[in-house]
Amino acid sequence: MATPRSKPKEPLDHEPSAVAYALDCSGLTKAQLAEMCGVAPSLITEIVKGTRNANPAMIGKLAAALNCPRVVLERKREPEAAPSAALGVPKVRDEERADTTDLPRLRRVGSP
Numbered sequence: 326m327a328t329p330r331s332k333p334k335e336p337l338d339h340e341p342s343a344v345a346y347a348l349d350c351s352g353l354t355k356a357q358l359a360e361m362c363g364v365a366p367s368l369i370t371e372i373v374k375g376t377r378n379a380n381p382a383m384i385g386k387l388a389a390a391l392n393c394p395r396v397v398l399e400r401k402r403e404p405e406a407a408p409s410a411a412l413g414v415p416k417v418r419d420e421e422r423a424d425t426t427d428l429p430r431l432r433r434v435g436s437p
Contacts, residue, residue: 334378336400339387341375343398347391348373361390 348358355373359366362383371377372387379387379398388395 337375337378338381338400339372339379339384339398340400341373344379344387344391345373347387347393347397351391351393353391358387358390362386 348355351358353361355369356366359369362369363386364383368377372379372383384395384398388398391398
């Protein structure tokens with residue numbers, strides 16, 4: 326009896342729906358894609374279903390075989406908060422920025 330497979334890494338490194346879409350657009354079968362990538366067809370099925378993670382090397386192989394940019398197949402990450410926001414530094418508004426024409430005057434003020 327086979328042992329149950331553990332849950333895949335959360336979050337996945339790839340977008341299963343993007344892999345399925347690229348596979349459909351390519352006209353290849355899962356078996357053909359698996360052969361081109363040098364893996365078992367069952368791995369391709371699991372990647373497309375999202376029950377198995379495609380690591381960065383595998384994403385590269387899939388992108389090459391499917392003739393699409395790897396960024397299309399990668400998981401879309403949420404933008405990280407700016408470090409200044411995490412530190413509580415207020416954002417400077419455009420009208421508060423110093424004009425470059427003020428720089429000589431500002432330097433004179435601070436010099437002895």
